[in-house]
Amino acid sequence: GIQVEQSPPDLILQEGANSTLRCNFSDSVNNLQWFHQNPWGQLINLFYIPSGTKQNGRLSATTVATERYSLLYISSSQTTDSGVYFCAVAGGADGLTFGKGTHLIIQP
Amino acid sequence: GAVVSQHPSRVICKSGTSVKIECRSLDFQATTMFWYRQFPKKSLMLMATSNEGSKATYEQGVEKDKFLINHASLTLSTLTVTSAHPEDSSFYICSARSSGSPEQYFGPGTRLTVT
Numbered sequence: 258g259i260q261v262e263q264s265p266p267d268l269i270l271q272e273g274a275n276s277t278l279r280c281n282f283s284d285s286v287n288n289l290q291w292f293h294q295n296p297w298g299q300l301i302n303l304f305y306i307p308s309g310t311k312q313n314g315r316l317s318a319t320t321v322a323t324e325r326y327s328l329l330y331i332s333s334s335q336t337t338d339s340g341v342y343f344c345a346v347a348g349g350a351d352g353l354t355f356g357k358g359t360h361l362i363i364q365p
Numbered sequence: 366g367a368v369v370s371q372h373p374s375r376v377i378c379k380s381g382t383s384v385k386i387e388c389r390s391l392d393f394q395a396t397t398m399f400w401y402r403q404f405p406k407k408s409l410m411l412m413a414t415s416n417e418g419s420k421a422t423y424e425q426g427v428e429k430d431k432f433l434i435n436h437a438s439l440t441l442s443t444l445t446v447t448s449a450h451p452e453d454s455s456f457y458i459c460s461a462r463s464s465g466s467p468e469q470y471f472g473p474g475t476r477l478t479v480t
Contacts, residue, residue: 299474302471353460
């Protein structure tokens, strides 16, 4: 099956800083999604981005499908950005394979 | 749009009993629903895929007789944990997608504790 690696596993930043989270995957995909898991466990959809670049407010994402990686950018971090960020991929209409996540802590 | 609900959000049951978890797509027709499991501080693992009106497809290592999945309509899938044991305690999350896109939308999850 597809392998997904996320880096870094943990990241501690001061409020206002920018961050880049990376997701590498081992095979071609037709679905790549970024999620933020809140403290109650809810997965919040951030981006559906199997290729290309998207932006939503302070967040943006880029997927380079030919090189099998995706990047999530968070600018001007806020304490509410804290939590676990997951990258997940799938080929075809399959279920998602999740990376191990990046645990982000934004300190005031 | 694209809202998925789960019920119950939290359940405690005694060892040996069965528990049913419901997953509903509230504002779209979900041709495919997925069930995932998450252990504390771990990632999500796909358990099974269900297409409306068909038998579920289970991932390797998931016992189909223990985790019964039904997807009887385009808005409802259920997961029944049969003869639950303490090792079945976990966070169960469903997701749903429509026929038009691979993008999945997740429910809020159900925390199961088996005593």
